[in-house]
Amino acid sequence: MKAYLESPVGVIEIEENDGYITSVIFVEKRPQQENPENAILDKAITQLQEYFAGNRKHFELPLKQPGTAFQQKAWNYLSTIPYGETVSYKTEAIAIGSPRGSRAVGSANGKNKLVIVVPCHRVINENGELGGFAYDMDIKRHLLEMEKHYNKNI
Template sequence: MELAHLRIDTPVGPLLISGTDEYIASVSFTEEPETDFPQPPHLVLDCAQQLHEYFAGDRKVFEVPTRQPGTDFQQTVWEQLTHIPFGQTISYLQLARRIGNPKSIRAVGTTNGKNQLAIIVPCHRVIGSNGTLVGYAGGVWRKRWLLEHERLDLFTGLM
């Protein structure tokens, strides 16, 4: 099945959503100029709407089917990323422990970096053991922005 594409503008720069009428295959940061793509299927439009809701502070969990190719190990790591609560972070070591293999910390980091579903599979919520913001395919400044956005939203409802 051929992927459809949709480029949306967000506070952290343009995102390119790719998918079909059955699943979202990727959400990636792009520097490519705007392109006229054919009308995407409803699911891609729904994903765009959910991302807009996230950036507006109205969504904490994404509800779109996703699919990205990877080994069993990679699938396990990406699945575990979806269990990191909104507004919280864990370390790469904690992530390796969650999958039952604390010695796989480097492989976990590499797999995290290969995540093709930015924001939806929240790899930005994984930080260094010492609390530093290390590595992010979209740039550390985006990682910082996303984490601050999620933390601010957590406190908005408390006032």
């Protein structure tokens, strides 16, 4: 089941399967359908709205996304990166036990289907440049700037 949220950075499609949020991705446009009645999707929409308003720093949703053991390690690490902060791909690679795996980490992060909720946008290049992102780089930039702004105002 899918629901949609028009966010400040674009349309977000949220998918729920068997009681879990399985996908939070950006899509080109919102379909002409109403969001279904679904408590988990409603909770996800509410938490995303709170995030964009600067009132939510952590998500409390049942999540499930299939991936390799390496991808799972990379994605689990993403959720430990504090709101409003960034780390490098190299830092993430070292933290998950693959010190030479910066590119593999970038690839795993690029396959993350729980964008924002599992914050792959908080990983940047070691030189401070934004690095990659599965969506428009302006979205990554906006999310990072928004988090830094709200983090200062806590």
